Amino acid sequence: AQRVTQPEKLLSVFKGAPVELKCNYSYSGSPELFWYVQYSRQRLQLLLRHISRESIKGFTADLNKGETSFHLKKPFAQEEDSAMYYCALSGGYNKLIFGAGTRLAVHP
């Protein structure tokens, strides 16, 4: 079965600390993985996707097929990074399977 697991509901860090939001997936085939973010009172939006191998707002994520993981990382957290983060898997034609989400709280 296709599944996305985000083990942490809440991750609380201080400004300037490194951040790693965990995501593990279950999928038969070649997955397409995404991170979506929802800032307070804003709509869900794409942060990054694994095929682009890009860094957005200082965040990166590497697909590890051996560990079936797609963890999101940032070396130095900023207060404006505080948001809900969702890892998602594309099950074909952009039908997204989401994890339960992790709330990142960055404290001054």
Added chain:
Amino acid sequence: GAGVSQTPSNKVTEKGKYVELRCDPISGHTALYWYRQSLGQGPEFLIYFQGTGAADDSGLPNDRFFAVRPEGSVSTLKIQRTERGDSAVYLCASSRSGTGTTEAFFGQGTRLTVV
């Protein structure tokens, strides 16, 4: 702006009533998706339209749920005989196509509360 628009933003209805939720996608986007997000959970896929046709409705929980997109643009999600368990945020998303990894753009959602 020209983002995905959902109306109403909030809907309170009584158990057993019928509701319609509307989604206006980004102009030119052929793919449209409905998701449901319950409290503390990530969005859960309901249905996918490519143009006017429902290409995948495997996420609809039961036959009380139905969605249409008659002209390939605006879509309406219809829920009959609402139940308290239907209370959730209903999200709509659209993308330029349903192939590859074209970005899906989400609306702000409709918060449905069944009392």
